[in-house]
Amino acid sequence: MSFQLTLINLVIRWQVKRRFRKNPDIQLLRPMMAQMEPRMSKLPSGIAVEELGLAGVATEKISAPETRQDKAFLYIHGGGFVAGSPRTHRPLTWRLAKDIGVPVYAIDYRLAPEHPYPAGLDDCVTAYKGLLDKGIAAKSILVGGDSAGGNLTLALALRLKAEGLPLPAALICLSPATDMTGSGESRHSNAEADSMFVEEMMDSLMPVYCPGADERDPFISPLFGDVSGFPPTLFQVGEREMLRDDSTRMAAALKSAGVETAIEVWPKVWHVWQLNADMLPEAREAIAHIVRFAKQHLS
Numbered sequence: 001m002s003f004q005l006t007l008i009n010l011v012i013r014w015q016v017k018r019r020f021r022k023n024p025d026i027q028l029l030r031p032m033m034a035q036m037e038p039r040m041s042k043l044p045s046g047i048a049v050e051e052l053g054l055a056g057v058a059t060e061k062i063s064a065p066e067t068r069q070d071k072a073f074l075y076i077h078g079g080g081f082v083a084g085s086p087r088t089h090r091p092l093t094w095r096l097a098k099d100i101g102v103p104v105y106a107i108d109y110r111l112a113p114e115h116p117y118p119a120g121l122d123d124c125v126t127a128y129k130g131l132l133d134k135g136i137a138a139k140s141i142l143v144g145g146d147s148a149g150g151n152l153t154l155a156l157a158l159r160l161k162a163e164g165l166p167l168p169a170a171l172i173c174l175s176p177a178t179d180m181t182g183s184g185e186s187r188h189s190n191a192e193a194d195s196m197f198v199e200e201m202m203d204s205l206m207p208v209y210c211p212g213a214d215e216r217d218p219f220i221s222p223l224f225g226d227v228s229g230f231p232p233t234l235f236q237v238g239e240r241e242m243l244r245d246d247s248t249r250m251a252a253a254l255k256s257a258g259v260e261t262a263i264e265v266w267p268k269v270w271h272v273w274q275l276n277a278d279m280l281p282e283a284r285e286a287i288a289h290i291v292r293f294a295k296q297h298l299s
Helices: 001-021 024-041 086-101 119-135 148-162 242-258 281-298
Strands: 048-054 057-063 070-074 104-107 141-146 171-175 233-237 261-266
Touching: 001 024, 001 281, 024 086, 048 119, 057 086, 057 119, 070 086, 070 119, 070 148, 086 104, 086 141, 086 281, 104 119, 119 141, 119 148, 141 148, 141 281, 171 281, 233 242, 233 281, 242 261, 242 281, 261 281
Parallel strands: 070 104, 070 141, 141 171, 171 233, 233 261
Antiparallel strands: 048 057, 057 104
């Protein structure tokens, strides 16, 4: 365990968890992540950013020198369905573009509560179809996301399957929220150990994201979907996260359906620690694992 991990963990508990203890409302993520954006959006020289639309969905295309334009990584950012943007996730997305060697298309999907379910998921489906319309074959597309974006990654695959569209080459899910019923044991057992969230905050999500919806709807809780025929899928999650079991149970469901599945449960890290790659060795190591998985399934 690095010194940086210990220090950043303490900072996160002070800056994030302390605020959620006082006000356990998912919508606090919006001002928090907006405050992060100027620092997180910085890019190194040689990384190009292009603002474009994928079939009308606002998208940030990140490329590095010599990236393959006939392949793509569709990235879906997290933020509890209410916050975040492609800019808040650049410490991760620029590294994926550079190290995998393909452009990352980070979509700026519509957020709740202004645009509740299924608006964000619809945008993911539209953007994926936009990549296909650009002539990029499904077998040359990766889809991934973190937290809420991991949920949308899996829900997107379910929607593509339901609509008879070709599935991507692989899925990459970082601490995804897969079970909106909150039935995973870690939601309770890790409530204190989790560096960011408090248990009560989870109750504020459904009324904002999908008011009145069935929590077991597979497009809302992919854990309850038919995942047979899914592409190879990688999960990364922290051992101490409240959402740990959302990954472990989802991975088990995929394996039971015969899907090639890899799951990594990392000790002592927090929710989506990969975003701290500018400072954290464990984040850069996790990204190296993602890159290896991605290259293996794009080859």
